[in-house]
Amino acid sequence: MTTTEGLDPAFVDDATVVVDDVSVWFGQKVALSELSCSFGPGVTGLLGPNGAGKTTLMRAMCGLIPPRRGHVTVLGHDPRGHRDVQARVALVPEEDAVPEALTARQLVRYQATLNGVTDRDAVERSLAEVSLTDVADRRLGGFSKGMRQRAKVAAALVTDPEVLVLDEPLNGADPVQRVALIELFQALGAAGRTVVVSSHVLHEVERLAARVIVVVHGRLAAAGSHRAIRDAMADRPRRVLLRSDDDRRLATGLLGLDQVVAVELADAGVTISTGNAGELALALPGLSRQLDVRLREVRALDASLDSVFADLTSR
């Protein structure tokens, strides 16, 4: 995936899915508002709080919901108007609904048949990829939530889709399966597939996706790597933990720095809020020498995606 250099990071050069000025509303409720972005080969994380419009965006990308305004194109085609596009796109929905009377193998075979998959081994291969081969003849109604999610992933993979849209695919999966699924999605992204993943487990998205699209209140809030998003928010205070051989003296000295907004002294060390992390980093060695305090640890507390996300959603 190549982000368009020097241009809006919401767009990529080699886009397979283009969302162009899309608005969707249901009655009085606006789900998406003039949202524009694009997705290309590789894994892209889609983030936002509940009700932000992530699921609506994913459904619009697949053609399940028509945009009231704007356009969505998948591989250059309208996913609602061109039925054959559906053979190249697969959605793993978040909701737990599955045809409960079917077995996992029947569901995957059903998808293979409807999508014109001719490879006879594709069904077994897809089941094996999500480790469901042993229980493939059990009804989906008896599956746990995590197993159902994996069955839906298998049903999506059997068509060998060029665009794979996964709405909270790790919900209900145990830790071992989470790791396996993350590796699977990364492998698909590395193989040139467009993989779009939404999740509330932000640290997993951090591990999973090189690029992140943040949607808040139906609008595009940010795009890029999670570090790039954080850097773009330099005007937001950052929290930094400092540990030294004399935290009390350090805290007193920090109060005199212009870059420091607030200081909190605790057993774990000194936590400060700063409006300019770069200048603080330059000032700290001098302060340390001046106070004759040895710094043992300097750690940003909010460089994770969780804090970026919290900042964006509080705007």
Place this chain on the structure above:
Amino acid sequence: MTSPTALRPTGSPLRRLPALVAYVPRACLPARRLAVLALPCATILASGLLSLALDDTADAAFTDVAALGIFGLAMPLGTLVIGDAVLGAEVRSGTLGFTWLTPVRFWELALARWLGGWLIALLTLVPCAAVAAVLAGASSLVGPVVVATAAGAAAHIALFVLIGAITRRAAVWSLAIVFVIERLLGAVLSGIAQLSPTWQGQATFTGLGDVAGAPTRSGIPEGWDAVVRLGLITIVCLALATVGLRRLQLTGARD
């Protein structure tokens, strides 16, 4: 903007149709719904037994009871249970996406869901109607009641597929259409009765049975003419359902 990518062939409808039809009995009719379907089937059988209590010839008694019990009550309810299951219930639960998000054409989807539902009706409601005629001692009416139930079920299920394709509250609308529009308004307005699978099914039965003193409804076709009318209703409903599926918004079960 990306230029359109050439799309690979996705197979012919003839290859997909068996899978689409087989999905209906496998996935759309869980045990609970089949248990509910047992009620109209029992009502049909009870109609045959009930006619034995009437002080009339067997044919006339069964014709009277079947007109109300089978065509006025059990068949609409039975086909509603089936017709809602094949599409409306899938839209509500969110499972239709598994079929919608494939290259299947909308007409294929409408046709397959109707065909699957009709086959279930042919295996449940229709045999019960035949047995009811035998139980009533009206063996000569087995043919008419089978044709009328099969043709009426075809039109009713097509109507319920249409309702499932255009509204999320398919079960409520289906009940309202059967009992308010078909039964109440259709009883006084011939224009509605002419388009009603309930009344046309009944007219098929009475017309083909040709039993003296059978309840007849003026202003609507009877016998084979009614079968043709039911066929037309089926085709029109499936055509409209295709349009409805094209416009369907699958927002998910939670919305």
